C-alpha cells in the first residue's frame with residue numbers, strides 16, 4: 001500500500017481510506033465505490049446513481065454531512081466521512097446480496 005494517511009490514527013480507518021480513495025490517478029477515471037461496479041462517476045460522488053439509491057436515507061445524510069468540498073483532490077477526508085462512506089458501501093453490498 002502506497003497511500004498513507006498520517007492524520008488518521010486508526011488503522012482500520014486507514015485501510016478504509018486506502019480502499020475508498022484508491023490512488024490519485026483514479027481521480028481522472030473515478031468510478032462507483034460499490035463492490036464490482038465500474039460505472040464512471042464524478043470524483044465528488046461516492047457511487048453511481050443506481051447504487052446510491054440503495055443506500056438508506058439516514059446513511060446518505062451521514063455521508064453528506066461529513067463531505068467536504070475538494071476532499072477528493074487533497075485527500076484530506078475526515079474519519080467520520082470514511083466511516084459513513086464505508087457503511088454506505090456495506091449497505092449496498094448487503095442490499096445486493098439479498099437479491
Ligand SMILES: [Zn+2]
Pocket residue numbers: 032033034037038039047048049050051
Ligand atoms: Zn455503481
